Each structure stands twice: as C-alpha cells, then as structure tokens.
Amino acid sequence: MTAALAERLMAWLRNSRADLRETAGPGAAPADIAAFAESVRDRLRSAGVQPHEPVQLTIANRATDIGVMLGIWLAGAVAVPIHHAASPTTREAIGRATGARFQLDGLTITRLADHAPRPRDLLASAALIVFTSGTTGVPKGVVLGHDALAGKIEALDRLLSFRQDDVVVMPLQLIFIFGIWVSLLAIRSGATLVLVQKFSPETVEDLLAHEATILAAVPSMLRVMAARALPRAARLRMVLTGGESLGPALKETLDDAWPDAGVFDLYGSTETGSCDFCLPPWRETGAGTIGYPTENVAFRIVRDDGTVAAIGETGELQIRTPYGMLGYLDNPAMTSAAFDGDHYRSGDLARLRPDGCTELVGRLKEIVSRGGNKISPMEIETVLCRHQDVAAALCAGVPDARYGEAIHAVVVPKPGTCLTPDALKRWAGTQMERFKVPDVVVFSETLPVGPTGKASRAGVRQLTASLSG
Structure with a gap:
C-alpha cells in the first residue's frame, strides 16, 4: 500500500503546471517527474525490493532526485538520501547502518549487497532516513514517517502560503530536511522550484535580480552574499532561513537590502521534523530570538533538576510535536535518551522572555x-x-x-x-x-x-x- 506522502506528492505533480528547474541541468516538467518516479518504482520491484527496505539515493539537487525519492516510496521502500560528493567514509558508515542493497543514481541501480537487510519494525511507516552527524561526528539515522512529514508540509503551507506564481530558489541540498520540505512545499503549491546544484553568490544573485520571489538559505549563505553587498531583488517577497542563528545584524542587513521581502527565521531539527519555532516578519518584537512555536508544537524550558524554568531563567529547550521522528535507526537507547517523556531534548539552552519570545543562549554540549x-x-x-x-x-x-x-x-x-x-x-x-x-x-x-x-x-x-x- 502506498504511503500518504507518496500519494500526495504524485497528486501534487499531476496537478502542477510549473517546471522543476535546475541551475546546471535540464530540469523537468512535473508530469515527467511523475512518470520518472513510476519507472523507478518498476525497476525496484523488478530488482526484488522488499517492503520498507532502505534504498540509498544519490543527491545532486536534480529534478530527477525528487522523482527517485518518490519512486522509492511508490515501491514501498524507504529513501536514504546521500550527497553525490559524500566521502567514502560517510558512504561506508551509512551503508553499514542501513544494510541497503540498492543504490539509485537516476534510473541506474547499483547492487550493494546480495541480501536484503533484516526487517525493522521502526521502518514500517517510514519515508526517510536522514543521516546527521550531530555533535559527535558519528552519523545518526533519523527515521521520519510519511504521515508526520505530510502533516508538517500542510502546517507549513498554512504558515507560509506559497503561491502558484512563486519562483522558489533553493540552494539547500536535498539531504537536508530544510531543503526537502521547501521543495515538497513548492511542488504542493504549484510554484516553480529552482534547484541550485552548487551554491555560489553569483548564481543566486542572478536569480534574485530577475525572477525569484522566495529564497530559502541558511544564514551562512546569506552572510557570504551580504559580504559582497546584497543585490537588488525586485520580485522577492519572502526569505526563509534557519539551521543556525540568523543574528540581529544579518537580519537588519536583509531588511535594509530587501524591504519588501519578509524574513521568516525558522528553528527546528531533523528529529522534530523541522520548523518548531518561527519569528515571522509581521512580529514587531523578538529580534535575536527564535520567536514562537509553530502549529501544534509545544515546548518547555527545563532546569538541571528537571523542573520547569521561570520566565527569564535559562534551561534546556524541550519540544513536543506530532511531526517528530519515529526514532534513531537501530538505536532504541539513543532514541530513549533523546526524550524526556514526550518532549524531545533539543540540547539547546534557552530562556523565555516576558514578551513570549524564546531566546537561545547556547548548546549544552558546546x-x-x-x-x-x-x-x-x-x-x-x-x-x-x-x-x-x-x-x-x-x-x-x-x-x-x-x-x-x-x-x-x-x-x-x-x-x-x-x-x-x-x-x-x-x-x-x-x-x-x-x-x-x-x-x-x-x-x-x-x-x-x-x-x-x-x-x-x-x-x-x-x-x-x-x-x-
């Protein structure tokens, strides 16, 4: 049975008239991506893929990468995105962790092992295994479910309101939860998605100068661009940023250069499904904070002794969300340690300000x-x-x-x-x-x-x- 996210993505592609473009490639029409996904599904089934089996896919920010991801889901398998330039050490570590027998690069299937990995109950409703290195440098497989990710896309649609006439410039890689949800949301909205294969200020500046209405970028990318002086962006109406601290100075620079573009400062993690907090442009207070919890997200700030911190007091930020991970792959002990009851332990030190904004102070491990x-x-x-x-x-x-x-x-x-x-x-x-x-x-x-x-x-x-x- 096809999972909810695959069904929705296929419907979005069939209803969209906006192409998926690439800055260094041919791109594709949405109907072609849907057909490509069906070809991937058929090839995997012919190869004998098992239900809920992890399948690795090479990511190079091509339109067909989204088709491969969808094809894996249509075949009833679980997608494991790996960047095309990942080191041999990273590839070996992910291969050992997943036990994947198939690696897909476009329509090319490489057999990595003779036998399918053992079935895992954790993967029964999984869409993705996203590997993050975290603070230890050891890759952790974060298992994300179809229903949770589909629900998060719908919640983000209500928050951000992408439009059919939008041109969404996406220099984020599709191995990164931020890049994945931005791309899926653009397709859901019928917007034109422009996948940037390799970030450079020149490439993004050219798109901003002529057509971009939405830019999704981590603050480090925006700092590199700001160091050169931000370009004119006549049509830009929205900047989505997150993954690290934006900071008041960079926010002010963006506001000065692009006064008509609202900056959405987003905070979250792969484990929580991303975007747990948002400081939207219409809020007049909160500069330098992560803002307010997003739809269906609850939080608390906890002292070292486990009690809830008072307003203004520093403690660990803990998050409860229906969109979070199913768990860490093959590591129930790490999964258990990541939660305090039903709250995910972010590892971030934070304090709640009197104005209701949440302010990050640092990282417990940093x-x-x-x-x-x-x-x-x-x-x-x-x-x-x-x-x-x-x-x-x-x-x-x-x-x-x-x-x-x-x-x-x-x-x-x-x-x-x-x-x-x-x-x-x-x-x-x-x-x-x-x-x-x-x-x-x-x-x-x-x-x-x-x-x-x-x-x-x-x-x-x-x-x-x-x-x-």
Missing part, C-alpha cells in the same frame, strides 16, 4: 569550560557581531593546557575595514567579562561550514589551528 568558567560561544558571537566592522563571527572551545579549554573565534570583517584581531579583542574586553574574550581571533573571508552549508564549530578549531599556527 558550553566552553575555561578556567572553571562556563561560557556559551553564542553569547560571545553576539557581542562580536555588535562591532561595526564585523560581518559574522563563530566561536568554539579548543583544548588548552593552561585553562582546560580556550576560546577561539573566526571573524569575517566587513569589506574595506581596517580592523585587526588585536583591536577586536581590546574592544571585546570593554563589552564583556575578560574571561569571555576570545584567546585566539583569526580573520577569514567566510565562516567555516559543514556538508549542509551550516556554520561549523568543528571547522573553527581546524581553521584557527591552521591560521594561527
């Missing part, structure tokens, strides 16, 4: 212990970004013989400024306690990013070691 002082990297970044010559900043703790951990910062200065790392450190010493001032500051043209394009604290450690050494 707190730096420098000389016995507990410091949030996000707090330092916020201060550094207040400097008039700083475009962006990212901090991380680095092992240190004297302090236990030292604070290292990568800073992107604004073009044409004469700021130096020492001058920035002296200024920071006037803005915060001295033990919070970064021990090492290096300047870079961009912040280090990970595979999904989000800013990477692990990259801070690598970059500061190479540039300060």
Whole structure:
C-alpha cells in the first residue's frame, strides 16, 4: 500500500503546471517527474525490493532526485538520501547502518549487497532516513514517517502560503530536511522550484535580480552574499532561513537590502521534523530570538533538576510535536535518551522572555569550560557581531593546557575595514567579562561550514589551528 506522502506528492505533480528547474541541468516538467518516479518504482520491484527496505539515493539537487525519492516510496521502500560528493567514509558508515542493497543514481541501480537487510519494525511507516552527524561526528539515522512529514508540509503551507506564481530558489541540498520540505512545499503549491546544484553568490544573485520571489538559505549563505553587498531583488517577497542563528545584524542587513521581502527565521531539527519555532516578519518584537512555536508544537524550558524554568531563567529547550521522528535507526537507547517523556531534548539552552519570545543562549554540549568558567560561544558571537566592522563571527572551545579549554573565534570583517584581531579583542574586553574574550581571533573571508552549508564549530578549531599556527 502506498504511503500518504507518496500519494500526495504524485497528486501534487499531476496537478502542477510549473517546471522543476535546475541551475546546471535540464530540469523537468512535473508530469515527467511523475512518470520518472513510476519507472523507478518498476525497476525496484523488478530488482526484488522488499517492503520498507532502505534504498540509498544519490543527491545532486536534480529534478530527477525528487522523482527517485518518490519512486522509492511508490515501491514501498524507504529513501536514504546521500550527497553525490559524500566521502567514502560517510558512504561506508551509512551503508553499514542501513544494510541497503540498492543504490539509485537516476534510473541506474547499483547492487550493494546480495541480501536484503533484516526487517525493522521502526521502518514500517517510514519515508526517510536522514543521516546527521550531530555533535559527535558519528552519523545518526533519523527515521521520519510519511504521515508526520505530510502533516508538517500542510502546517507549513498554512504558515507560509506559497503561491502558484512563486519562483522558489533553493540552494539547500536535498539531504537536508530544510531543503526537502521547501521543495515538497513548492511542488504542493504549484510554484516553480529552482534547484541550485552548487551554491555560489553569483548564481543566486542572478536569480534574485530577475525572477525569484522566495529564497530559502541558511544564514551562512546569506552572510557570504551580504559580504559582497546584497543585490537588488525586485520580485522577492519572502526569505526563509534557519539551521543556525540568523543574528540581529544579518537580519537588519536583509531588511535594509530587501524591504519588501519578509524574513521568516525558522528553528527546528531533523528529529522534530523541522520548523518548531518561527519569528515571522509581521512580529514587531523578538529580534535575536527564535520567536514562537509553530502549529501544534509545544515546548518547555527545563532546569538541571528537571523542573520547569521561570520566565527569564535559562534551561534546556524541550519540544513536543506530532511531526517528530519515529526514532534513531537501530538505536532504541539513543532514541530513549533523546526524550524526556514526550518532549524531545533539543540540547539547546534557552530562556523565555516576558514578551513570549524564546531566546537561545547556547548548546549544552558546546558550553566552553575555561578556567572553571562556563561560557556559551553564542553569547560571545553576539557581542562580536555588535562591532561595526564585523560581518559574522563563530566561536568554539579548543583544548588548552593552561585553562582546560580556550576560546577561539573566526571573524569575517566587513569589506574595506581596517580592523585587526588585536583591536577586536581590546574592544571585546570593554563589552564583556575578560574571561569571555576570545584567546585566539583569526580573520577569514567566510565562516567555516559543514556538508549542509551550516556554520561549523568543528571547522573553527581546524581553521584557527591552521591560521594561527
């Protein structure tokens, strides 16, 4: 029996007249994607795919990648997206975790194993296994269900109201839950979806200048564009961003450059189905926060002792949602540890403000212990970004013989400024306690990013070691 999400996506494609375009490829009409999906289904069935069997698919942000994903669902299997440039180590780790016997790249099926993996009850209603590295670097298979993902798409449609005349520019990869839901929502709405194979400011700027009405991008992409001066975007009406902190300075830059485009600052995780909070453009307060919970999402902020924090008090943000994961693949212990009752433990430190907005303070696992002082990297970044010559900043703790951990910062200065790392450190010493001032500051043209394009604290450690050494 075909799952709900597959049935809906097939219907959306058949009802849409808007092409799925590519910046470096031919794209396809929606009817052609539907036919392509049926060909994928038939080939998988001929190959002997079993119900709920995980099938890997190579993602290169092609229109046909969506057709492959749909074809896997039509065959009754579970899609496991892997980026085409993933390292052999990543591919091997995902292959071991899933036991997948089939890898699809377009219509080409590669047999990876002779026997189907053992059946898993967890996959009985699953649509996707999305692998995230998290803070440990070890890939975790997040299992997302058809009904939950379909329900989330409908909730996001009510929040964002994509239109048939929209042109949605999507430089996010389809291995990333943000990229997946934006693409599905665009198809559902009959909008034109433009898949960007490889992000570059020039490619996105050209689309913004001529036709884009909606841009979906992580803040790191927007910072790279802002460093060059944001282009004119006559038709742009909406910017969707999330996956990392946007920050008040970048938000102000976007508002100044694109006054007619509403910025939706979104917060969520793969485990919760994404977009648990939103700071929409029509809210007059809340700058620098993640805003308010989205439809059907509840939350609480919990102290170390397990009690609910008071307004203004810091604790762990915990989220309850009907759109969350079914669990981590083959890891019930990790799944259990990720929840406190029916609330997902985000690992983010937050506080509820008197105006009802929720403000992130940092990450439980990212707190730096420098000389016995507990410091949030996000707090330092916020201060550094207040400097008039700083475009962006990212901090991380680095092992240190004297302090236990030292604070290292990568800073992107604004073009044409004469700021130096020492001058920035002296200024920071006037803005915060001295033990919070970064021990090492290096300047870079961009912040280090990970595979999904989000800013990477692990990259801070690598970059500061190479540039300060």
